[in-house]
Amino acid sequence: MTELYYDAAPNATRVVPPLHGPRQYPTNKPAQVYLFGTCVVDLFFPEAGMDAIHLLEREGIAVNYPQGQSCCGQPAYTSGYTEQARQVAKAQLALFEQDWPVVVPSGSCAGMFREHYPALFEADPALLRQAQALAARTYELAEFLLHVCKVELSDTGAPVKVALHTSCSARREMNTHLHGRALLAQLGNVERVDHSHESECCGFGGTFSVRLPDIAGAMVQDKTRQLIETGAHQVISADCGCLLNINGALEKQQAALRGQHLASFLWQRTGGAR
Structure with missing residues (x-):
């Protein structure tokens, strides 16, 4: 899994995953994963979500899809509505309770989980730990297939x-x-x-x-x-x-x-x- 590092900015204390740092990938494929489908996949490209599930299941992995998932919060976050993004993110954090990898068929939504969720919760130690744990086990689909499943x-x-x-x-x-x-x-x-x-x-x-x-x-x-x-x-x-x-x-x-x-x-x- 990803090693976390301390932000090097002056007076910074939060722990965040590295933006472009190397990841340490699991040696073996997990038995189960979560799929975060994204709102755009759900509403406009459901076949992409189903095909992502098919690809993962073909690798012998059970795919869990929490029904309560919605948006990752990126639209609100990038528009400057930080509090609204935090509320959306908090709802997503509650859905991925098991320590399974979270696979996302969208690099931008995966990036929101991995790069920005810890910053949203740096004032709340309990939620910060959850956000850091989620960030460390979040993978974009192609990354997961390539480096964790080692597909051929x-x-x-x-x-x-x-x-x-x-x-x-x-x-x-x-x-x-x-x-x-x-x-x-x-x-x-x-x-x-x-x-x-x-x-x-x-x-x-x-x-x-x-x-x-x-x-x-x-x-x-x-x-x-x-x-x-x-x-x-x-x-x-x-x-x-x-x-x-x-x-x-x-x-x-x-x-x-x-x-x-x-x-x-x-x-x-x-x-x-x-």
């Missing part, structure tokens, strides 16, 4: 060219672009193509796209133009918020290109159940 994927699909998109916070907090690239590289008939705007925001940014629609619209135009110019047949992403925005822009442009969640792509390419 066998591609059963036809040759295809794909472009990978990772959300800003997922990329910078959870390194999902590295995990996604490594999993795609295991698929012999999949060619991943780079695009010049890969590290740039798609313009969604949660509430950013609502508050500043003109800027957000220009950003997704840049993103989709670069994706189309790669000649890719498909866009793959581990974050459904970005997929909503990118697919919506592509549909408006009447482009043939569309995006799919990494979990669904992996499940379909590997032939489903073994």
Whole structure:
């Protein structure tokens, strides 16, 4: 599991997981995990959540899905509504009582758990300990498959060219672009193509796209133009918020290109159940 470290900022006393520090992964796969489905997966991409469960169950892991889960609190947190984010986060903390890994099919939501929950509860020692424990056992789905399950994927699909998109916070907090690239590289008939705007925001940014629609619209135009110019047949992403925005822009442009969640792509390419 992740080693915690003391924040080096002056007068800081809280213990937080390292933003980009190396993780120590379990030697063996756990028998059980929690899945935090995310609100976007639940409402707009339920197939991605189900395919994430299928991938984990195929590895011999029992998946537990607490029915009371909701939003991770990131929209409120990044909009400056810290108290509201704290209330949402507190409700999530109460759901993951067992010491099982929490797997999240979204790098941005996983990043909220791992990087920001401890800061929300630094004034409450009891909740801080819970937040630190949750942070230490939170994994983005691709990271968990790669480093904990140590999956070895066998591609059963036809040759295809794909472009990978990772959300800003997922990329910078959870390194999902590295995990996604490594999993795609295991698929012999999949060619991943780079695009010049890969590290740039798609313009969604949660509430950013609502508050500043003109800027957000220009950003997704840049993103989709670069994706189309790669000649890719498909866009793959581990974050459904970005997929909503990118697919919506592509549909408006009447482009043939569309995006799919990494979990669904992996499940379909590997032939489903073994």
